Amino acid sequence: NIQKFENKKKEGLSIVILNLDKPEYLIPLVEILKKSKESFRKENIFFEILIGDTGSTDQKVIKAYEDSEIKVIKGLKYHFSKNNNDIAYKNSSGKWILFMNNDIIFQDEKLLFQLYLKAEENSNIGICGHVLLFENLTIQHRGIQFFKLNTSTNFMPYHIDGGKSLKEVHLPESQFFDATTGAFLMIKRDLFENVYGFNEDFEKEAQDIDLCLKIRRLGFQILVLNLGKVIHFENGTRVKGEESNFDRSLFVRLWSSFIEGIIVF
Numbered sequence: 001n002i003q004k005f006e007n008k009k010k011e012g013l014s015i016v017i018l019n020l021d022k023p024e025y026l027i028p029l030v031e032i033l034k035k036s037k038e039s040f041r042k043e044n045i046f047f048e049i050l051i052g053d054t055g056s057t058d059q060k061v062i063k064a065y066e067d068s069e070i071k072v073i074k075g076l077k078y079h080f081s082k083n084n085n086d087i088a089y090k091n092s093s094g095k096w097i098l099f100m101n102n103d104i105i106f107q108d109e110k111l112l113f114q115l116y117l118k119a120e121e122n123s124n125i126g127i128c129g130h131v132l133l134f135e136n137l138t139i140q141h142r143g144i145q146f147f148k149l150n151t152s153t154n155f156m157p158y159h160i161d162g163g164k165s166l167k168e169v170h171l172p173e174s175q176f177f178d179a180t181t182g183a184f185l186m187i188k189r190d191l192f193e194n195v196y197g198f199n200e201d202f203e204k205e206a207q208d209i210d211l212c213l214k215i216r217r218l219g220f221q222i223l224v225l226n227l228g229k230v231i232h233f234e235n236g237t238r239v240k241g242e243e244s245n246f247d248r249s250l251f252v253r254l255w256s257s258f259i260e261g262i263i264v265f
Contacts, residue, residue, distance in 0.1 A: 002196055003089040009189055012046025013116050014094035016087050019051050019102045020078065023060035025233065026051075026102050032109060034069050039113035046094055052087045054078040080182070081198035081207045088192060096128075098186040103233040104132075111228045118174065118225055119186060126220025127187045127212055129180025131171055132232040139164050140232050141184075143177030143224040144209065146259050157209050171226045178216070178262065180224050182208025183232055191215055204244040206251040213255055216262070 015033060019026050033049050040047035049070040054077065056062065065072045073091060076083050088097050096119060098112070119128045132141040144157045157179060161169045185208060195214040198207045212222050 003085060003193075005088075005092070005189065005193060006090050007093040009095055010046040010093045012040060012094045012096070013048075013112065013186075014088070014092035014097045014189075015047075015049045015112075016084055016092065016097055016099050017049075017051050017102050018054060018076075018078070018080065018083050019056065019061070020054045021056045021058040021061055022102060023058055023064065025105075026061060027064050028105055029100075029102060030064060030067065030070060032106060033112075034067075035109035036112045037069065039110050040116075043113075045113075045116070048093065050087055050091050052076050052083050054083065079200070079203070081200040081202055085197040085200065088189075088197065092189070095189055096186050097189055097192060098184070099182055100185075101183040101232065104184060104230060105233075106228060106230040108228040111230070114227050115186065115225060118227075119188075119223070122221075122223075124219075124221055125188075125223050126191050126215040126218065127180060127185060127222045129177075129186070129222065129224040130184050130230050131224065131226040132181065132184060132230050133166075135231055135233060137166060137229070139166070139169060140234055141181045142169070142171060142226070143175060144179040144181065144212075146178055146262075173227070174223055174225050176221050177224050178222065178259075179209045179212035180222055182211070183234075184230065185211070187211070187215070188220075191218065191220065194218070201250060202244075202247045204247055206244075206247045210251060210254065213258060217258060 037047045051070055052073045073087055084099055119125055134140045139161050141159050143160050145160055146157055199210050
């Protein structure tokens with residue numbers, strides 16, 4: 001499914017969020033994103049908020065969609081890879097695209113601008129992620145690496161230091177990893193097009209790590225930043241138990257040989 005961007009590229013950032021109801025997550029997120037826009041506006045840097053709706057009926061959400069500072073793409077049937085690809089290709093204009101879950105929240109309105117500047121510092125950075133915390137401030141995500149399953153030829157991605165408290169772990173401001181989570185993943189627009197976006201053969205999971213490895217295969221790096229507290233209400237909008245053996249088997253078939261070449265034992 002080869003697509004091309006329909007909008008002209010602008011120096012700046014496009015935020016892409018998929019949503020289905022959940023006003024308790026979406027409304028606070030939209031408010032902080034609108035405040036975040038000010039940092040970009042002061043420097044005359046482009047910033048846009050794009051929301052792909054997959055069938056919301058909650059009236060609070062419908063009303064929130066009337067905000068002139070966001071663009072809502074309606075009528076989507078949920079498929080993470082296809083929805084994000086379609087919104088990015090048909091609607092985004094930023095040099096960087098930040099794919100963000102709707103159950104993310106942060107308080108520092110300058111965080112996204114700092115993220116953008118850090119990504120711009122090094123031309124070899126293809127993807128930027130961020131440290132994500134659970135609501136109780138333990139670590140949900142700070143980067144993904146791989147380990148080998150005993151004598152098996154299979155490799156498993158794992159979230160480093162998952163579940164540990166901030167007191168237990170020293171978190172540097174920036175660190176390179178094998179991959180980062182699609183819950184908060186910022187990628188260069190040109191690279192996203194070069195690798196044909198998210199692989200739509202993945203139905204429920206693994207498409208984010210697949211995307212990271214496609215970027216790494218091109219020689220670009222995956223940077224995970226720690227610029228402030230970002231909370232991810234994991235599974236706040238996803239049905240629990242959605243794990244897919246098909247997606248995991250597909251991932252192993254596609255990437256086992258490449259991972260074996262980059263893995264650190």
